[in-house]
Structures are given as structure tokens and as C-alpha cells.
Amino acid sequence: MDALSREILSLLQEDGRMSATDLASRVGLSLSSCHRRLKDLEQSGAIERYRAVVSPEAVGLHFEAILFVTLGRTDLETIAAFEAAVTAVPNIVDAQRLFGEIDYMLRVLTPDLAAYQVLYDTALGGLPGVQRLTSTMVMKRFGPIGTVPIP
Secondary structure (H helix, E strand, O other): OOHHHHHHHHHHHHOOOOOHHHHHHHHOOOHHHHHHHHHHHHHHOOOOOOOOOOOOHHHOOOEEEEEEEEEOOOOHHHHHHHHHHHHOOOOEEEEEEOOOOOOEEEEEEEOOHHHHHHHHHHHHOOOOOEEEEEEEEOOOOOOOOOOOOOO
16 A cells, blocks of 8 residues: 555545545545545455444443443354354444454443443343453543544
């Protein structure tokens, strides 16, 4: 990947709705060359998808928790069942498998603490293979969210 493609990626991370005309102008390409670059970046997988970043508070999700999960077993069947179940819970908005003592870290959004408790009792505690769950509340979110540093 060359410097021009990296610049395109950086600009699109800042503003995914930037028109191709504006993008071409900012990186010094013709519109057709910019379109070709975008297609190449999409087909190569460098651009996975386009989406809007929605404010959780604006849609009534005022409570955020990070949930650390330790599984009782880490065989492939348990892992597959756990990961499939996690993707079926809409309030889990980010999930990461980890190395170390803790197996997973999940980011969970709910309207309030009471709703989180209900979700914890009805869905999270029953996820396949779970040995231990540890929750922590998020005090504050800051900094760039969801951007990848482009070298």
C-alpha cells in the first residue's frame, strides 16, 4: 500500500461521507483515479465497510459496562458456541478474545444499571461455557473511537 492509499484511508476515517470528488481533490487525483483507488481498497479488504457512528446517549443507551469473561473450558466447540451466542446479543457492541487469564472482553450498552442487571441475569450469565463474569462500569469515554492509526 502506497502513501496515497494511506492518505485516502486516513481521510475516510475522519469523514466516511466525504464525496469522491472532495476526496480526489484532497489527495490530488482525478475523480476516475480516485474511484479506482477506492474500489481497490474495498476489494483488498483495507476498507471493510462504511457506517455511521451513533451516539449511544442519543438513542437512550446511557449505561456502559465492560464485561470480562473467563470460560470454564476453551475447546473449539465451547469457543464457537460462546462467540455465536455473543453475536446474538444486540447490547454487546464490541467483543474481543484475549490472551491471558481472562478469555474475553465485552462492551455492553444498556439504558441504565437496572437494564444491565436484567441483561446480566437473563442473557450474559447464561452464555455458553462461562465460568466467571466480572463487570466494571465505564466512567467516561474519550479520544478517537474506532479509528486505526495509518502509518
